[in-house]
Amino acid sequence: MTYKDLFLNSESESNTDMDILTLALDKGYVGRFLFTDKIIDNAINKLKNLEEHSENLAEECANILEQIPDFHIQVNKNHKNYIKRIKNQIDVGSNLNESTQNWQGIKTDNTYVLAIKSMPSGEWAGLNEFLFEAVQHATKIVIDLRDNEGGDSTMGIKIVETLAGQKVASPYSEVIRYNTPEALVMWINTLQKFMLTSNEQAKVILQKYLNKAEKDLNRALTQKHQQKVIKTKYEDSNIPILDPTKIFEGRILILQNSKTMSAAENMIDHFEYLPNVLKIGTKTYGCVQSGNIGFLILPKSKIAIQMATQFTTYKDNRISEGIGVEPDIALENGIDAYRYALTL
Numbered sequence: 600m601t602y603k604d605l606f607l608n609s610e611s612e613s614n615t616d617m618d619i620l621t622l623a624l625d626k627g628y629v630g631r632f633l634f635t636d637k638i639i640d641n642a643i644n645k646l647k648n649l650e651e652h653s654e655n656l657a658e659e660c661a662n663i664l665e666q667i668p669d670f671h672i673q674v675n676k677n678h679k680n681y682i683k684r685i686k687n688q689i690d691v692g693s694n695l696n697e698s699t700q701n702w703q704g705i706k707t708d709n710t711y712v713l714a715i716k717s718m719p720s721g722e723w724a725g726l727n728e729f730l731f732e733a734v735q736h737a738t739k740i741v742i743d744l745r746d747n748e749g750g751d752s753t754m755g756i757k758i759v760e761t762l763a764g765q766k767v768a769s770p771y772s773e774v775i776r777y778n779t780p781e782a783l784v785m786w787i788n789t790l791q792k793f794m795l796t797s798n799e800q801a802k803v804i805l806q807k808y809l810n811k812a813e814k815d816l817n818r819a820l821t822q823k824h825q826q827k828v829i830k831t832k833y834e835d836s837n838i839p840i841l842d843p844t845k846i847f848e849g850r851i852l853i854l855q856n857s858k859t860m861s862a863a864e865n866m867i868d869h870f871e872y873l874p875n876v877l878k879i880g881t882k883t884y885g886c887v888q889s890g891n892i893g894f895l896i897l898p899k900s901k902i903a904i905q906m907a908t909q910f911t912t913y914k915d916n917r918i919s920e921g922i923g924v925e926p927d928i929a930l931e932n933g934i935d936a937y938r939y940a941l942t943l
Contacts, residue, residue: 616897620660620904621646623895627781629910630669633889633920642667657681657902668921670860670886675903686857691880692935694746704729709736710941713758714743718750718862720793721801726754730761738849741940745854745880749861751804759869764845768835770871772914776829776891782908783816785893789905792894841872851876852943854936855926860884867924877943880936882923888912889920 621643624630630639645663653659661674661681674681696703696714702723705712711733733740740762760767776782790809794802819825853867855878864887870876889907896903913919930936 615651616656616899616902617646617649617651619895619897623781623785623893623904623906626779627777627785627893627908628906629775629777629782629889629908630667630906632775632910633669634667638667651899656900660902660904669889669907670884670921671889671892671905671907673903673905675905676901686884687881689857689881689930689932691854691856691930691932692745692937695743695937700724702726704733707941709738710741711737711739712741712743712937715755715863716747718747718752718755718866719801720751720753720797720804723754726758727761730758734762734764734847737847739852739940739943740847740849741852741854741937743854743937744859744863744867745856745936746858747860747863748858749863749865749886752862752865755862755866756869759866759873762847762851763841763873764847765842766835766838767841767869767872768838769833770868770913770915771833772912773833774831774909774911776831776909777827778815778819778825778829779827780816780819782893783812783819785895785906786891786908787812787816788894788896789892843874846873846875849875850943852940853878854940855880855883855924856936857881857884857923859924860886861890864919864924877928878924878926879928879940880926880930882925885919885921885923887919887924 624639624643624646628639642663646660649656649659657674657676658681664672664674665682665684670684672682694714694716695705695712696716701717701719702713702715705714713729787809790805790812794805794809797805851870851873853870853876855867859867860883864883867878867883868887888911889909890911891907891909892905893908894903894905930939
């Protein structure tokens with residue numbers, strides 16, 4: 600796979616890796632909408648002063664970038680992420696999914712467990728049938744999102760709306776997306792990377808995203824007055840108040856831990872307005888507001904960088920980035936969230 604480079608000029612060989620990384624951070628990263636200019640500019644200035652031939656360049660970049668409290672930022676080399684985010688070490692058990700699929704359905708008497716360990720694009724085989732049966736027969740549905748590092752939020756929202764029996768409003772207000780060439784190049788790289796490991800159904804969806812991103816990039820490169828930042832309001836203002844007669848009548852228990860992140864946190868957020876939901880475990884990881892994660896390989900050092908090109912705001916202006924989603928029932932270390940849920 601050949602990924603796109605961020606060219607500062609036509610003589611790309613003259614660009615250093617730090618030239619390219621600081622350009623991405625300055626023009627492609629959406630962080631200026633999350634944090635102060637001082638935080639971003641401080642990181643850029645420190646990166647410019649790094650010695651490019653250092654054997655520890657990946658670690659030195661990570662030490663600088665981890666000062667930005669955006670948990671989607673990563674610095675990888677040789678399959679190792681050098682950014683070390685210190686999260687809570689409270690152990691509330693691991694995801695129950697022991698299958699090779701991204702999700703697994705488990706039935707115990709009148710309790711139906713939906714254990715989801717990742718959120719790929721496309722339909723999830725057998726899920727609709729399992730949910731239909733659960734809504735008909737369960738008195739309690741447990742959704743296990745522990746250790747779920749996210750992916751595509753589409754199916755998570757679909758699950759919420761299936762259990763609600765109707766469309767649901769989200770707690771989100773606005774999406775702020777960078778539309779610069781730098782941001783679009785990194786987003787295209789991410790889509791190309793996803794294509795390598797996706798099934799045929801997911802590839803069809805990803806190809807649509809990729810085609811749009813390529814068109815956006817072409818416009819950004821050829822049109823002088825191309826809009827650099829696009830703000831889009833969430834289109835849920837016309838969704839009516841939830842009809843309680845359509846909502847699943849039993850209890851919905853969500854299991855979460857400090858490794859629940861990104862699209863899995865987005866799914867939890869979409870349960871916010873349902874009255875019969877309890878979140879059990881610990882705070883989640885805290886990387887749901889930044890999104891459309893861009894990907895870039897620095898050509899000389901082969902360090903892989905990822906950073907957000909999109910940011911989502913909440914209707915109540917809360918910040919969850921770097922903080923996480925709080926549980927309704929916080930468990931102490933060593934108490935398994937699933938075992939606890941069975942007692943409710």
